[in-house]
Amino acid sequence: MTTNRKNQSILLAGASGVLGRHIAHALTEAGHKVTGLGRSRDNGIRADLMDREALLRAVDGHHFDTVIHAATALRKPPMRDRDMDATDALRNRGTAHLVEAAHATGARRFVAESMVFGYGYGYHGDRPLTEDDPFGPLGRTPPLERHIAGMRTKERLTFESEALEGIALRFGLFYGPGGTDALLPLLRRRQLPLPRDRDRVLPWVELTDAARAVAAAVERGRPGQAYNIADLTPLGFRAHIEDVAGTFGLPKPMTVPLWLMRPMSYAHTVMASRLRVSCAKAERELGWTPRHPSSGEGLAAMRRSGR
Template structure:
């Protein structure tokens, strides 16, 4: 097991996002000093990942032990393919720029946020995907290839970065504090019709659990390795939202045929997909276990804190 020292100086790209806030808290609680990288005034290092020269100027003279890439351009759940394009670019060009910046700061380790959808969009049936399964297969359409290329390239750049110990965390779908909140107004206004799951399931991970996984990867991740990070209970998209409605006392979503979601092609693709992943490697090598083994547990805890 690789163990890095405590009290590291860490540069976090994406610190202002929902996941970034949870990562910052987990790293700080583990004894590390976190500096946020972003375009906002609150960032400790102000720069745009897509502007290579400005990024390198911003980190000039700074030193960090580890750089974490959790930057996203998403501010709400994507429904159309074009909603993902800016994030796709952050995964390719943005990662390449951030790796240059990491080297310039003398960092030894580079930890990337990745996603389980990098295994491909579609129905994997009862197969349980592990890190040994192919990652980043070619997409079946131009749009899906653009998304898969982003995830594929981000991991390749992470693992092949000379002089850096690259680690990737393949997360399930996020929910929890700061994430689930976006669904509540839509459910209250009955603006979130959803198709039945018909046996389809997806991996989920509660956001505080995701933050803890990043802290574990910073300290114990093996260089060149990817880790699935999800809870132990895959659940269909509609089933997840029904749990949200039940815990927060808001109306259940109306049921619609799956074909009716085609005007939202990215959402349609996600809702048509079904996959199960194993996080045994993360539990074994990182010493990480989900505090919430299922969405039901995590959502119940979140609702209880709000009462």
């Protein structure tokens, strides 16, 4: 197990985002000093990852021990493939620019947010995928190849940058405080249709659990390694959303045949996928296990806390 020192100075790209806010809290609780990087006024360093020159000017004169890439261009759940365009670009050019900025600040470690969909969208059967399974296979359609290429490139840049200890965390689908909230108005108005098919399951991870994994990777992650981060209970998209509705006392969502959701191309692809992952490596090397072993338990905790 690799142990990095405590009390690090950390630059967190995406600190004002939903996941970023949880990461900042987890790192601060662990004794690290966090500086946010992003376009909003809430960040200690204001810059756009897509603007290389402005980013390098913004970090000039600063020193950080670790840089974390948790930036996203998503402001709401993506429904169509084109909704992922800005995030795909951020995974490609934005990551390259942030790696360059990490070098400029003298950082030693670079931790990147990745996703389990980098194993490929679609049907993966019942065997949990491990980090030894192929990551970044060719997408079966041009839009899916754009999405997977972004994840493939982001990890390649993370691992292949000289003088940086690159670590990637392959997260399941996020839910929890700040994330699930966006679904509640849609459910209240019954504007979130769900597929009738219950045969497909996906990995999920509660946002505070995901943030704890980032803190663990900062301190104990092994350079050049990827880690799957998900809870212990894969669950279909329909089952998860029905749990959300039940937990918060909202109307049961309407269901439609999966084929009817094809106009929502990205959502259709996600809901049609079947994917399980093993997180044994994260438990073994990072000492990380989810506090919420299922999304049902995580949602109940969210309701109790009033968040």
